[in-house]
Amino acid sequence: MPKDTRDVAEVNTDPVEAATGKTAVLYRMALPDHLCPSGQKARWLLERQGYEVDDRLFRTRAEVDAFKAKHGVQTTPQVWIEGERVGGYTDLREKLTDWGPKATTYRPVLYLFAVAALTAVALSIGFLGAITWQTLGWFISVSMILLGMQKLRDVESFSTMFLNYDLLARRWVPYAYVYPFIETAAGILMTGMILTWLSAPAALFIATIGAVSVFKAVYIDKRELKCACVGGNSNVPLGFVSLTENLMMMGMAIVMLWLAV
Template sequence: MRHTYKISGMTCDGCSAKVSFLLKKVPDVADVAIDLEKGTADVTMHSHIPTPTLQDALKDYPKYQLTGHEHGHEPVLDVFGNPPEEEKRSWAETYKPILLLFGYITVVSLIAGYSTESFSLMLFMRVFMAGFFLAFSFFKMLNLKAFAESYAMYDVVAMKFPAWGYVYAFIELALGIAFALEFEPVYTNSFTAVVMSVSLIGVLQSVLNKKTIQCACLGAVFNLPMSTVTIIEDGLMIAMSLGMLAMYI
């Protein structure tokens, strides 16, 4: 017999291989076929296997959430035995973390910009850039290994040199400090424009090819899908760095 299960959390071929390997270790599982794009697993079994047994096989990897097979003979539970959250969320709900973060950074930057006698666009952008890079590097540092693995799925440099993901997190931290201290602004903004432009290439390729992968902008803390939001995010950083560069020159 064969049943199809929904599995969330799979973002690359490595994830599908890991899930397949773990499920095949379950007694009476004959074969596992993963459809990464649909986020499903077709499990062929010699005899009936309860859904909790399959969920238990993934318990050491909580990012992978297996739910009951689509025929509905069994309750839909996650690996902890709880009903999963609704898979279909609104755009605002999906990107709530990044929207809130941008909102906070924008408010602080506006306050800084208006702290002078007249509004300072330069100060606003510098504080925004500092807050952006410091905040985003913070989330990446929470699980540096997971970020590097996710980043290597789409970044053109990290795909060839996986260690670049680790380096990139520290580059963002360094840029945040440099903008906060207004350290060598011409070089800092020039370097920012180059680094973000290279990062944008991989994002554009992923979005245009309609790949369903996780955006690593906030590390592995939030499961944010790659989309035009990521393009806007990178594009905004490039535009601000070039704008500041033009002002300094």
């Protein structure tokens, strides 16, 4: 345990007075049956930002309740910096980094595509001994699987976001619920290069509708929306990435149909 960690019972200094300069005061739970993960992350973030942490641990529920009543807070951990209370871990993260709970970001989809690309490369080297045109096909199909799985995590949230812009879903709501299953199944079949007569038309159908829907919403109607591509409740903006995803799916489906003829 860090040497500057103390039990709350051992501390009587006011956090406002103690939190000066690069010294931060952190109150967090370390009960016999619960070591607060947000408290651990708060300490790690403070240290990463160059703060010395006056780490004050609650050892009993009574100490936690007394602290909440005294400071008028609902949760712990609580952090003080430069004589002011910042709040909990998410408040601290927002203050010390460029993170924001509602900020738009491409990170989730970029990470997903990176994993798909590495998987495609691994499959190519492992089964074909080299990177070939099949690598690109696997990249697209594995991306479809991963994107589909993100949607399947919470189909209800995905369908709500999807209905904001998809043209077919807005006319026939059940399409928003079956879309993740079609995308995932088509990706699996295309990765295994089986049942092309089924997977390729299915992928072409959903991708074409998706591309037209995204283009209309973003480039014609000029709407600023969140993309449902990585599931509901994401902060990925609808736009170029979403359109590119659908165009790649369309391209792969067309190539597979052409080769199957």
